[in-house]
Amino acid sequence: MKNHKKLDKPYTVPCIIAVNIGLIAVIYWWVFHHENIETLVPVSPNVDRLIFQVPCSKDYNLEDFEDCKPKKCGRVVMDNIVSKEDARHLLMVAKKGLALGGSNGGASILDLHSGALSKDNSFINIYRLIEDQQINLLSETDFSIYRKVKNSIHEAITREFKIPKNKLFLTKPTFFSRMNMTEAKSIHDEYWHGHVDKETYGSFHYTALLYLSTYKEDFTGGRFIFIDKDGNKTVEPRLGRVSFFTSGHENLHRVERLISGVRYAITVAFTCDPKHSITDPTAQ
Ligand SMILES: O=C(O)CCC(=O)C(=O)O
Numbered sequence: 001m002k003n004h005k006k007l008d009k010p011y012t013v014p015c016i017i018a019v020n021i022g023l024i025a026v027i028y029w030w031v032f033h034h035e036n037i038e039t040l041v042p043v044s045p046n047v048d049r050l051i052f053q054v055p056c057s058k059d060y061n062l063e064d065f066e067d068c069k070p071k072k073c074g075r076v077v078m079d080n081i082v083s084k085e086d087a088r089h090l091l092m093v094a095k096k097g098l099a100l101g102g103s104n105g106g107a108s109i110l111d112l113h114s115g116a117l118s119k120d121n122s123f124i125n126i127y128r129l130i131e132d133q134q135i136n137l138l139s140e141t142d143f144s145i146y147r148k149v150k151n152s153i154h155e156a157i158t159r160e161f162k163i164p165k166n167k168l169f170l171t172k173p174t175f176f177s178r179m180n181m182t183e184a185k186s187i188h189d190e191y192w193h194g195h196v197d198k199e200t201y202g203s204f205h206y207t208a209l210l211y212l213s214t215y216k217e218d219f220t221g222g223r224f225i226f227i228d229k230d231g232n233k234t235v236e237p238r239l240g241r242v243s244f245f246t247s248g249h250e251n252l253h254r255v256e257r258l259i260s261g262v263r264y265a266i267t268v269a270f271t272c273d274p275k276h277s278i279t280d281p282t283a284q
């Protein structure tokens, strides 16, 4: 026993050093790299209606639109206002539209209103392409499901934020998005930066997201993250899930970088300013 102890001694100092280095590495990672993320809405179970109030930023103070601008700010998640069937149909529209173009980086968009479609590191017009190539890509059913879904989201926002229906307008840009883990080739591909929609897009007062694919089933990474002062909070995407929120600084957010798979969603935006109102898209 005595001999055994003697043999152990030469290892004591290196052991203490190794443990200390390990400890310092863990503390360093925790302080500088560990992200404290709370799951606000997990991918399952299905949620009927979840509401999270947040204090409004000053973004709305100088604006008119008394009937429409948020009096209370917040976030709402609803899984049952868009049917799975309609969400699947829109996923098919996204796939067939984006198949005609696509960014060479990690993020592509298709805007049915303006026709903008990502192509390599720029944009082309899908309606011009359809005309040039004489293809029958988008049907009247595609547009009618898109309008129906947009109307359900509009109705939910007016109900939850107590806005007269005729005071809230669809605005641009409103678009399908496809994200994957390909390395970014242009700034348009860098979807993971924190941003405020009201600032980024100008006209937004309320932002809605309709998810067309499901976290952990179709992709990993790619969670939606609210960046709050008291920590980050995620909404995990799920086919047919609608997440909407007031678009000011109270809802700074980003999308987490994808780790695997492909993520589809639609950003649908609404404004209180009739000058920025847009009409529903139609076959051109
Ligand atoms: O797709 C998402 O979850 C968020 C997209 C977004 O932040 C945006 O379109 O402004």
Ligand SMILES: [Fe+2]
Binding pocket: 195, 196, 197, 207, 253
């Ligand atoms: Fe956004």
